[in-house]
Amino acid sequence: MNPPADGVPDAGPVPFGVRLAAAMDAAGPLCLGIDPHPGLLADWDLPDTPVGLERFSMTALEAAAEGPGGAAVAALKPQVALYERHGSAGLAVLERLLRQARHAGVLTIADAKRGDIGSTMAGYAEAWLADDSPLAADAVTLSPFLGYGSLAPAVDLAEATGRGVFILALTSNPEGASVQHAVPEDGAAGGSVARAVTEAAARDNARALEGQAAAAVGSRPAFGPVGLVVGATVAGQAARLGLDLAGVRGALLAPGFGAQGASGVSMRAGFGAAWPAVLATSSRAILARGPAVAGLREGLRAAVGELTG
Numbered sequence: 001m002n003p004p005a006d007g008v009p010d011a012g013p014v015p016f017g018v019r020l021a022a023a024m025d026a027a028g029p030l031c032l033g034i035d036p037h038p039g040l041l042a043d044w045d046l047p048d049t050p051v052g053l054e055r056f057s058m059t060a061l062e063a064a065a066e067g068p069g070g071a072a073v074a075a076l077k078p079q080v081a082l083y084e085r086h087g088s089a090g091l092a093v094l095e096r097l098l099r100q101a102r103h104a105g106v107l108t109i110a111d112a113k114r115g116d117i118g119s120t121m122a123g124y125a126e127a128w129l130a131d132d133s134p135l136a137a138d139a140v141t142l143s144p145f146l147g148y149g150s151l152a153p154a155v156d157l158a159e160a161t162g163r164g165v166f167i168l169a170l171t172s173n174p175e176g177a178s179v180q181h182a183v184p185e186d187g188a189a190g191g192s193v194a195r196a197v198t199e200a201a202a203r204d205n206a207r208a209l210e211g212q213a214a215a216a217v218g219s220r221p222a223f224g225p226v227g228l229v230v231g232a233t234v235a236g237q238a239a240r241l242g243l244d245l246a247g248v249r250g251a252l253l254a255p256g257f258g259a260q261g262a263s264g265v266s267m268r269a270g271f272g273a274a275w276p277a278v279l280a281t282s283s284r285a286i287l288a289r290g291p292a293v294a295g296l297r298e299g300l301r302a303a304v305g306e307l308t309g
């Protein structure tokens with residue numbers, strides 16, 4: 001990076017962890033998942049086509065963008081598969097949603113669950129995290145199945161561009177335990193796969209936060225660029241598996257709130273000391289309140305109330 005003409009060093013982009021902590025402070029710890037399932041499109045009287053997808057997405061954004069003091073939610077999480085199933089026209093809708101959300105000042109987490117060997121992981125990283133990509137989001141979800149280290153191109157690019165990643169650690173589905181609870185035979189991780197992922201994320205965040213001046217945003221510490229996905233329905237298992245979630249110093253994206261059965265009360269109990277880092281995400285339970293924007297906003301208010309009350 002060239003030094004600027006006035007000699008003042010370029011501070012670079014505002015880190016994702018700082019922006020997310022500020023958004024959670026302002027709107028509450030809720031992320032609205034935008035999951036345009038065919039059944040929901042039908043319930044909203046919309047066709048299962050790119051036109052229906054566009055109407056669905058922009059209505060959800062309209063509801064989320066308007067809150068009393070700004071956005072009604074801390075972030076939006078479009079589920080990429082449900083756009084991909086419409087092919088290139090669906091991805092074009094996703095591009096427009098991500099762009100409009102940026103204009104509206106709402107953070108976006110592309111739920112793409114990407115993961116690949118290092119050389120091609122760089123391609124996925126550029127697709128979701130590079131400044132000039134049409135699909136650039138503020139953060140992307142990643143799968144560590146090819147090894148945590150294989151995700152380095154995405155972690156590095158996120159840090160460089162002021163973006164973030166959320167890495168699957170303990171997922172909300174029952175099948176996840178067969179991999180995530182497993183203890184590697186060589187014992188190198190000193191515990192389960194989920195624990196190895198958690199400890200690696202903590203190391204990356206410690207390194208990233210070392211050079212960062214901002215210590216706290218409002219009532220919570222600024223997060224590093226590496227968040228984890230920890231299902232709201234399984235958070236209580238973290239302690240048994242020896243996961244130090246509070247020590248990650250990253251946000252904890254918690255799906256399972258709402259339709260999958262987790263409540264504000266059960267999440268607080270399950271996450272314990274890590275609760276200030278939790279960003280609960282809910283899709284169907286809130287989207288079912290549509291298609292009226294007023295109904296969606298009522299759903300968002302109720303969900304934020306449940307999480308903050």
Ligand SMILES: O=C(O)c1cc(=O)[nH]c(=O)n1[C@@H]1O[C@H](COP(=O)(O)O)[C@@H](O)[C@H]1O
Nearest residue numbers: 079141171172173231255259260282283284
């Ligand atoms: O990465 C995710 O977002 C995710 C991880 C996980 O462990 N469980 C999980 O449900 N999700 C996603 O979170 C959303 C949950 O949707 P609802 O159950 O409708 O709130 C879906 O888009 C899932 O793909």
